[in-house]
Amino acid sequence: MDFTLSNDVVEFRAAIRSIIAETVTPEVVDEMHRSGTFDLPALNLALGAAGYIERAVPGLGKGDPVELWVLFNELEKAGAPFDGLAINIMIAGVVVAVGTDEQKARILPSIISGEAGVCMGYSEPDHGSDVASITTRAVRDGDEWMINGAKMWTTMAHKATWLILLTRTNTEVPKHKGLTMFIMPMDTPGITVEPVHTMATERTNATWYDDVRVGDDAVLGEVNSGWRTMTVALAFERGVMGGTNAGVPLLRHFRLWADKVGLSADPFVRYQMARTAIDMQVATLLTQRSAWIAGSGGLPGLEGSMTKLFATEAYQRSVRAFQEMAGSSGLLQFHEPGAAADGFIDYDARHAPVTTIYGGTSEIQRNNIAERHLRLPKAR
Known part of the structure; x- marks a missing residue:
């Protein structure tokens, strides 16, 4: 097997390295570790303006797997703050895979431009790796869903524009089958964010949801099929x-x-x-x-x-x-x-x-x- 990079990929790598050199300075890396926020808006915007975020989203862009690897390999080798970017590209891929046309039109442009970030609400204080046992509830109330509960390890919640949130919508079926994923703006009323600082300098967050109300347009995938939606995200992650x-x-x-x-x-x-x-x-x-x-x-x-x-x-x-x-x-x-x-x-x-x-x-x-x-x- 020939592992030599094509000329197109070599040019792509050079462009990524150029953007990294322009945006990821020693001061940026130092601030990343000081603040615990592993995200760099200037980097995201530069990649978005060049079309490289859209190009990297699975199912949306060019679809070149070597380019996808090159992008994150170069970011990782440089020690760049790319956690936020990785989440953004991953969730954009989920929206492409299971989202409605309306959701794609409403959500994707802000992500692939580098302007908006995403955070993920999966794990809970009492249910870390056993995500299927979550207790955050989404209950139908007329034309809306009312959500109550708490999440842990909601990294980038303090900076994100969008949130994907795994909830329990049916308690009468096996735990994997009664889950529904929602996607909503982080400024939706009823969401509270508190910092959690880790031993490795990264900041993550605990989030609470008190009578958060969203419509059916916030359901990502099918109702009671949230487990499938989450596995799409994990497969990319x-x-x-x-x-x-x-x-x-x-x-x-x-x-x-x-x-x-x-x-x-x-x-x-x-x-x-x-x-x-x-x-x-x-x-x-x-x-x-x-x-x-x-x-x-x-x-x-x-x-x-x-x-x-x-x-x-x-x-x-x-x-x-x-x-x-x-x-x-x-x-x-x-x-x-x-x-x-x-x-x-x-x-x-x-x-x-x-x-x-x-x-x-x-x-x-x-x-x-x-x-x-x-x-x-x-x-x-």
């Missing part, structure tokens, strides 16, 4: 929209620091750096496979699970090894004197565990692979 090459900037930061302090000559250190580079290359190939399926109109649910499981656990192994080799200086944070790799070793050590949780824990990914690929009996 796992292994496609970034998060699979976090070991690349980690390796770059560690290597520069190791060169500076004289660790690079140690054979074991060199072995570990080579191991990380190999793992990230494998993660790249798995990501390209998932992106190819998404860009070709498919849903890479199984392939995404394989990609996410390998990439995030390899990242976690690498940063654990690097932190051990860095010693006490690997425990120092940004702006602390003597911090290994300017504090990035500590940051990655706190960030890596989180990557094995969001978008479905490693245990969920293993269950998915075991049941759907290996055809093993269900574990639940």
